[in-house]
Amino acid sequence: MEPLLTAHVREPNSFTLEAFLRHGGYEGLRKALTMTPDEVIEVVKASGLRGRGGAGFPTGMKWQFVDKKSPKSRYIACNADESEPGTFKDHVLMERNPHLLLEGCAIGCFAIGAKVAYIYIRGEFFHVQQVLEGAIAEAYAAGYLGQNVLGSGFSCDIYVHRGAGAYEAGEETALLESLEGKRAQPRNKPPFPAVVGLYGCPTAVNNVETLSNVPLIVKNGAEWYAALGPEKNGGPKLYCVSGHVRRPGVYEASMNVTLRELVEGYAGGVREGRTLKAVIPGGSSVPILLPDQLDTRASFDDVQKAGSLLGSAGIVVLDDTTCMVWLAENLLHFYRHESCGKCTPCREGTDWLYKILRRIDRGEGHMRDLDLLGSVSSQIAGKTLCAFGDAAVTPVVTTLKHFRHEYEAHILEGRCPLVAPWRASQPVRA
Amino acid sequence: MSFHPKMIYDATFHKSTRTLAEEGAPFVYTPDHRARLVEILGRYPPTQKRSAVLPALYLAQQQDGYITASAMRHVAEILEITPADVEDVVSYYTMFYTKPVGRFVLNVCRTLSCALNGAERVTEAICDHLSIEPGQTDSSGTFTLCEVECLGACDRAPVIMVNDAWHECASPDDIGRLLDDLRTRGEAAVTGCHHVIEARSTGR
Numbered sequence A: 001m002e003p004l005l006t007a008h009v010r011e012p013n014s015f016t017l018e019a020f021l022r023h024g025g026y027e028g029l030r031k032a033l034t035m036t037p038d039e040v041i042e043v044v045k046a047s048g049l050r051g052r053g054g055a056g057f058p059t060g061m062k063w064q065f066v067d068k069k070s071p072k073s074r075y076i077a078c079n080a081d082e083s084e085p086g087t088f089k090d091h092v093l094m095e096r097n098p099h100l101l102l103e104g105c106a107i108g109c110f111a112i113g114a115k116v117a118y119i120y121i122r123g124e125f126f127h128v129q130q131v132l133e134g135a136i137a138e139a140y141a142a143g144y145l146g147q148n149v150l151g152s153g154f155s156c157d158i159y160v161h162r163g164a165g166a167y168e169a170g171e172e173t174a175l176l177e178s179l180e181g182k183r184a185q186p187r188n189k190p191p192f193p194a195v196v197g198l199y200g201c202p203t204a205v206n207n208v209e210t211l212s213n214v215p216l217i218v219k220n221g222a223e224w225y226a227a228l229g230p231e232k233n234g235g236p237k238l239y240c241v242s243g244h245v246r247r248p249g250v251y252e253a254s255m256n257v258t259l260r261e262l263v264e265g266y267a268g269g270v271r272e273g274r275t276l277k278a279v280i281p282g283g284s285s286v287p288i289l290l291p292d293q294l295d296t297r298a299s300f301d302d303v304q305k306a307g308s309l310l311g312s313a314g315i316v317v318l319d320d321t322t323c324m325v326w327l328a329e330n331l332l333h334f335y336r337h338e339s340c341g342k343c344t345p346c347r348e349g350t351d352w353l354y355k356i357l358r359r360i361d362r363g364e365g366h367m368r369d370l371d372l373l374g375s376v377s378s379q380i381a382g383k384t385l386c387a388f389g390d391a392a393v394t395p396v397v398t399t400l401k402h403f404r405h406e407y408e409a410h411i412l413e414g415r416c417p418l419v420a421p422w423r424a425s426q427p428v429r430a
Numbered sequence B: 001m002s003f004h005p006k007m008i009y010d011a012t013f014h015k016s017t018r019t020l021a022e023e024g025a026p027f028v029y030t031p032d033h034r035a036r037l038v039e040i041l042g043r044y045p046p047t048q049k050r051s052a053v054l055p056a057l058y059l060a061q062q063q064d065g066y067i068t069a070s071a072m073r074h075v076a077e078i079l080e081i082t083p084a085d086v087e088d089v090v091s092y093y094t095m096f097y098t099k100p101v102g103r104f105v106l107n108v109c110r111t112l113s114c115a116l117n118g119a120e121r122v123t124e125a126i127c128d129h130l131s132i133e134p135g136q137t138d139s140s141g142t143f144t145l146c147e148v149e150c151l152g153a154c155d156r157a158p159v160i161m162v163n164d165a166w167h168e169c170a171s172p173d174d175i176g177r178l179l180d181d182l183r184t185r186g187e188a189a190v191t192g193c194h195h196v197i198e199a200r201s202t203g204r
Helices: A017-022 A027-032 A037-047 A059-065 A089-096 A098-112 A126-141 A172-179 A208-220 A222-226 A259-266 A300-305 A324-338 A344-361 A368-380 A388-402 A404-413 B031-041 B049-064 B069-079 B083-092 B112-116 B119-130 B172-189 B194-201
Strands: A075-080 A116-121 A157-162 A203-207 A236-243 A249-254 A276-280 A314-319 B104-109 B143-148 B160-162 B165-167
Touching: A017 A098, A017 A126, A027 A098, A027 A208, A037 A059, A037 A098, A037 A208, A037 A222, A059 A098, A059 A203, A075 A098, A075 A172, A075 A208, A089 A098, A089 A126, A089 A208, A089 A236, A098 A116, A098 A126, A098 A157, A098 A203, A098 A208, A116 A126, A116 A172, A126 A157, A157 B049, A172 A203, A203 A208, A208 A222, A208 A236, A236 A259, A236 B112, A249 A259, A259 A276, A259 A314, A314 B112, A324 A344, A324 A388, A324 A404, A324 B112, A344 A368, A344 A388, A344 A404, A368 A388, A368 A404, A388 A404, B031 B049, B049 B069, B049 B083, B069 B083, B104 B119, B112 B119, B119 B143, B119 B172, B160 B172
Parallel strands: A075 A116, A075 A203, A116 A157, A236 A314, B104 B143
Antiparallel strands: A236 A249, A276 A314, B104 B160, B160 B165
């Protein structure tokens, strides 16, 4: 499949309005404004577009759930808090094709009857924020945003809201809390944001890549879009390949592509003299797949069938130098740091898991620690307000399942048997 | 019961090690920053001034280099919330500093993809060059080293965020030159975002 979302991102000035218009930009918005809001939602529903942020929930349904009878304002909150380890697709989209996102936001606002969209961007993406704000200024000046868009009577404002370093802000209700000026901590659901969202008003929270798909659907039709991929997994998809590969990067393909094509084809496979050990297919929060599962199609449904999740499509490739106990420890350091602290099992449990893993990695563990890891994990998963708890235990559960012998080797030998050349040279810094 | 004798469960928990912000000099925004904040407040409904707390704190940090208790009170007054509300936010988000930091804050990504590509060695090289450990500022007050979690540029690992600028594809061997360049040329020394570099090389 020819790239659609990233077709022109390597051209000079790809981020400007002039370049965007040259490639047929804002035609989707123009067409949407000739339709009724319900027709727009119907097209998005018919296309089968699924949320690209991780959960894969149908976007059209999400928009339909937005409470239109409510007398309150409605909002679009665009989730640009891209923080899942291994994921960097929205980064490219916003930086090199920002008008596509703005067009998607405007169509979304029109469809659900919102006047304002907030793009919640992570604080570290300061350079991206500047590009987005430049693009917004251009769009206002050219009449694609603001009062009476393209003479249609529809008005829409888009603002960028900068976060300040919190992974949890990527959870939809925590994002809304953060937008309201509070700690990014999740809310109890239900009520879902579609009913009680930002400032208590009906809100649709959509990922950057999801909204960037919307103009294509409106412009080219639902059938065209759905036919781009396997059933229920239509449209173009951005895959982020990183870790031990020759050519890490963002690659666009239809969801017919296999993990093998992505890892060995697009990304050039593992480096000279190395062999593939495992692949994390959808960001750090999903179970590991083994080399014999590489022929799995990289669609939401197929990856799930293989026992993992496509998540945010952040594919992390691990070669034979990777110690799996270290991997779990590295990721639990992340989850322990990023746990927002609202739910006790997650706040305390991630700290426990990290400390147990660190002890094992240093060769000070006991065999009974392996059962303890399992028991602490089962006390976190499913017992928290948001999906963070389940995500945080996944690296532990999945490495224990597939690489238990490595844990045992650490304990029996009293040291890490596989210290990679890319680790710190002094163990105290590791 | 000493089920796990080697584990300390309480004192080392990272979230209990935070300290209160220092009082600092009396704080008011410069007229420029105040005007900027007023403009930002226009983005949110008039009854929702609190939404501007993150931008307000960024402005305060830009002004003083870090956030003091008196700055938090000033922000609270403008946004019509309590100082505790502001402190709640400051203590939660990692990008706000409550004590002075060096002229350059070197945020080295330590999460998986960067670690797989040698981030630990990059951190180690910075520690050795500056004789500091992560979390510390060097004796000249020029550099603060922090280890941060995933920055979202895993294809250009390891990544260092220098203040708001990015230095990508870092290598332990380049650290000495990077630090020297930062001292002499400031933020212009970092490689920047590779997408930007690519664009520049093709004539942007």
